[in-house]
Amino acid sequence: MAEIDALRGFALLGILLVNAAMMAGPYGLGSVHDPGASALDRTVEGVLQTFVVGKFYLMFSFLFGYSFTLQLAAADRAAARPVPRLLRRSLGLLALGVLHAVLLYVGDILITYAVLGLVLVAARGCSPRAARRAAGLLYGCTSALMLLVGSVSLFLSDAESADLDAELAADFPGLTAGYRGDAAAVLRTNLDQLPDALLASLLMSGFVLAAFLVGLYCGKLRLLADAAVDRTRLRRVCLLGAAAGLPGGLFMALTASGPLGARWTALGQVVGMVTAPALTAAYVCGTLLLLRGPRGARLTALLAPAGRMALTNYLSQSLVMALVFTGYGLALYDRLPPAVVTAGACALYGVQLALSTRLMTRFRYGPVEWLLRAVTVGHAPGRERGGP
Template sequence: MGILLVNALMMATPYALGAADDPGASTLDRTVEGIVQTFVVGKFYLMFSFLFGYSFTLQLASADRDGASAVPRLLRRSLGLLVLGVLHAVLLYIGDILMTYAVLGLILIAARNCSAETALRAARIVYGCVSALMLLMGLAFLLMSDAEAAELDAELAAGFVGLVDDYRGDAASVVQANIGQLPDALLAALLMSGFVLAAFLTGLHCGKRRLLTDTGNQKAQMRRIFVLGAAVGLPGSLFMALAISGPLGPRWAVLGQMVGTVTAPALTATYVCGMLLLMKTARGARIAALFAPAGRMALTNYLSQSLVMALVFTAYGLALYDRLSPAIVVLGALVLYATQLALSTRLMARHRYGPVEWLLRAVTLARLPHDRDRSAAATR
């Protein structure tokens, strides 16, 4: 749901989430974007990345139980994700994350035999180095004058006219626009890959220690992480929102983005621990049961979200690109996710996998999944 809120705004307009200053944005528009920046942007892709690293240990355990070599399976899985990611980026949404997962997943394969402590140490080193680099970049932009920053912002916005025309044109122009943005998207993915890798390695550490197997014995530690993560993450996220959508000048936008990105893992940890603690309560268990079917088919939902939004915002369908306010977009995203919850519940009541999950599992195993595979996966 968090990823959907960000992707919906990004697919709706070139001005989304501070990409450039939108002169037509209302106070409500900036407030909505500020809320999403504070509580959502940068947090949920890290959560997904953490879970990807954690699930890597489950993939290893599954191969061991089947008496199969893990490396060929994992390489096929990465290839499957790469193909899905390329198709997703070219046809639907340039902000695809699957290609990044496919490539960085190779590092997890190489590090599969490392100890839990080594994985955590590597995560800290990667996070520290990338954070320092990003903060230096933000400080460098702060040296610009307000006039220079405004001029740079205006140059960026000037290029949006052609992008709007392409997304409102026809199917061919939509694909052309996506391909044209690939170099910038790959550069952005490269800049963010350090945080994805750090989350992968943190998930690998937790998976090797089986920390999510029984969280009941870790309540005190999770409460500490919840409080400390909020104390670090919320101020950083608020600063990002104020710098990008708030009253600070345009030269603060890049530094705000970098500070928000560097502190996002802290707020992600708060969300993770908060949800785990909530799930130990009776009400939390009911909430978890509501969301669980959608979680079991997260890849299908992720890709179908992009398909629906492409039909709404581009020339594939209604061509409403840059025509809807952020408030309407966010409301529509929530309605879409509620619909997916209902559909996921019905589908998972009859099947063990979502359609894309089934396809990826077939590629991973190099055979069609059997019923016993589905039953085992559901039990796990």
């Protein structure tokens, strides 16, 4: 269980880096080419595109599916019916996700988890083989569809692609004014952006659900248990995943932040998303190798507390960034370069690691984890260590 928490704690860094870039300004991560971006800006965004974007939300999704099997086991130990518990948990996640999307960050993932988590509830009795086959089918169909759609942009001329970029960028002044305005303006802007954000979540739901099912498969077979997978197999998956995933991430970076024209951007994003699961697998297996290595205990002690309160940390990341970038606080939206935003995100992650270690020394749950568990089990659990 400590390794699962450590993996979740590591995933928090990738989630934070991407969300910080997206919350910092309208040109986040090259979705539209920024004519004013410096060479350093493009380099930072290129590194994030290659190594981070699309990889860590899949790691979280995989761990969500794996943890689902732990939820089932907990219900069994408590002699409780699992379905009511799991439905209450999904409802709690949905409520948190809606509040998060409206108040703080429209790129919320909790709404997607709450809805797609119902599929896990329905599939809880499936065999590991069925879960693996369903994941493969979902991944294949989603990849084929997205590659087809992404390839359409290649038939556009450079001028037509530039016109589309200009049309999207025409909305940026209003977006910037909204996020730099007062609290009411920030709320209105979030609500205006929410339909597009939900559509983007829908487009990615095939990959998310596939990752859920891979996690379910691994959880049913206990493949992340300490002695379940030998180091040779972990090393092989790590190397193969990196070999398959890094070229796709690099291609995405070259289209979004590099020399390729705007008409390549959509295809580059799709290729990056399709190859991201391979790099995610490499990250999971590589992290497990480190956790089981000579310094593994120290690394686990560093990362696991943050992973145990991952939901609290995820939401608090958005709160801090909303205070920095929107009219809730400093209103620095579209005022900081990517290098500064990335450095600030790393600093925030370091603070979260330290605070999580202190809190988890005393408490069994983070604040939001305690609330969600109370909703899940139907009563208030003890918060301090040693409590009921």
